[in-house]
Structure formats: C-alpha cells, structure tokens
Amino acid sequence: MRCQLAEKLRVYICSIFNQSCTLCNEPALPGLGLCEACEQELPWLAPGCAVCALPMPGVLCHDCLLHPPPFTRVEAPLAYGFPVDALASRFKHRRQWPLGRLLGDLLARHLCHRFDEGLARPDLLLPVPLSRKRLRQRGFNQAGLLAQWLSGPLRLPSQPHWALRPQHTQAQQSLDFAARQANLQTAFALAPAARVEGLHLALVDDVMTTGATARALAYLLREAGAARVDVYCAARTPRAT
Ligand SMILES: [Zn+2]
Numbered sequence: 001m002r003c004q005l006a007e008k009l010r011v012y013i014c015s016i017f018n019q020s021c022t023l024c025n026e027p028a029l030p031g032l033g034l035c036e037a038c039e040q041e042l043p044w045l046a047p048g049c050a051v052c053a054l055p056m057p058g059v060l061c062h063d064c065l066l067h068p069p070p071f072t073r074v075e076a077p078l079a080y081g082f083p084v085d086a087l088a089s090r091f092k093h094r095r096q097w098p099l100g101r102l103l104g105d106l107l108a109r110h111l112c113h114r115f116d117e118g119l120a121r122p123d124l125l126l127p128v129p130l131s132r133k134r135l136r137q138r139g140f141n142q143a144g145l146l147a148q149w150l151s152g153p154l155r156l157p158s159q160p161h162w163a164l165r166p167q168h169t170q171a172q173q174s175l176d177f178a179a180r181q182a183n184l185q186t187a188f189a190l191a192p193a194a195r196v197e198g199l200h201l202a203l204v205d206d207v208m209t210t211g212a213t214a215r216a217l218a219y220l221l222r223e224a225g226a227a228r229v230d231v232y233c234a235a236r237t238p239r240a241t
C-alpha cells in the first residue's frame with residue numbers, strides 16, 4: 001500500500017494552491033476551482049425521479065416504482081457525461097486530486113443548497129468502501145476522500161471504517177443490472193464498531209450508474225437498524241444502463 005501520510009500531504013497541497021480554474025486556467029470563482037464559463041458548460045443533471053434522481057418526466061422511475069430501493073433519495077448535481085466522466089476517471093485512476101476536489105466542491109455546494117431547501121440533514125456520512133485488494137491497487141478510496149471533503153463544509157462527521165467490503169467483486173461496469181445485484185449481494189459488511197441503529201446515514205460515492213451498489217449497501221444498513229439512508233454522489237448516469 002502507498003504511504004497514506006504522503007497522499008494526505010499531496011491532497012492538502014493541491015487544495016490550498018488551487019486558485020485558478022481546474023479546467024481552463026482562467027481565474028476561478030471564489031471557493032470553487034472553476035471559472036464561470038466552465039461552470040455553465042458542465043452537464044448539470046436534469047430533474048428526475050424523486051428517489052433515485054434518474055432524469056425523466058414524472059415523479060418516480062419504473063425501477064423505483066416496481067422495486068422501491070432501500071435508500072430514500074439520491075442527490076447528484078451532475079450528469080455522468082463529458083467532461084465529468086473524464087474528471088472522475090482521472091481522479092480515480094490517475095490520482096489527479098484537484099479534479100476530485102472539484103467534484104467534491106460541486107457536490108458540497110449542491111447539498112448545502114438542498115439542505116437550505118429543506119432536505120433532511122443526515123447524522124453522518126458513510127463512504128462506499130473499496131475491497132482491500134482494490135484499495136491496495138489504487139492506494140486510496142475516492143469515496144473516502146469525497147466524504148472527507150464534504151465533511152467540513154456540511155459540518156457532518158464521516159465514518160470511513162464502518163462499512164466494509166470484505167469480498168473483492170468483479171468490476172461492475174461489465175455487468176448488467178441483474179448480474180450487478182447478484183455480484184453485490186454478499187459484498188458488504190459492517191464493522192463490529194459500527195452503530196447505525198436509529199441513524200440517518202448518507203452514503204457517499206463518486207458516480208452512481210444503476211444504483212446496484214447503493215441498493216446493496218443501503219439494504220445492509222437498513223437491516224442493521226438505520227432509520228434512513230440517502231445517497232450523495234457527484235455524478236449520475238442519465239439513463240439506466
Ligand atoms: Zn474554466
């Protein structure tokens with residue numbers, strides 16, 4: 001595993017010196033690593049399903065109507081399309097911290113706005129865990145970093161060690177919805193120290209595609225007594241895949 005202290009130092013240095021637009025180098029808007037023009041060009045997620053945020057007309061999507069998920073609602077500011085797909089991939093696979101920080105800042109700003117509108121604040125943030133094998137390969141958990149970056153502006157604690165992923169599952173991208181659900185059925189577990197009874201929890205992840213990961217983890221948390229589970233992610237795929 002890579003040195004965690006060195007990683008934290010790199011993240012810190014990136015975040016305090018990032019004063020220009022992360023995408024075009026023009027002066028950034030205050031408190032955001034993005035200029036006004038680039039901000040307007042981003043693929044903002046269109047209004048959608050009241051539960052899973054899938055962009056579509058009406059109140060509930062087909063999936064949420066037929067199979068109500070164990071989470072209450074998904075909050076995602078961006079659609080997973082260009083350039084957000086490239087930002088997320090370069091953050092996750094090439095360790096480009098400012099791009100991840102930008103996604104975290106956009107998600108934090110979206111959530112602050114939603115809380116002002118009346119969205120119930122959770123008791124704490126729970127990053128979607130990686131398996132030990134994936135963590136060793138990647139050196140960091142992108143969801144853990146996002147939760148850490150959300151924790152300050154949202155004034156919410158993060159518990160990065162409560163949810164565990166003891167089994168290394170096949171990469172989700174190559175599977176259809178049914179196969180993803182089966183792949184994830186036993187993927188997650190809770191740490192012995194986790195105390196979720198009666199709590200309102202918010203799962204944090206970088207991208208939501210089918211929602212199979214969120215469903216599996218939220219189901220485990222609700223079974224363990226969590227009162228409510230929401231999902232916060234920077235981007236969501238605009239169509240069910
Ligand atoms: Zn720009």
Ligand SMILES: [Zn+2]
Nearest residue numbers: 049052061064
């Ligand atoms: Zn839905």
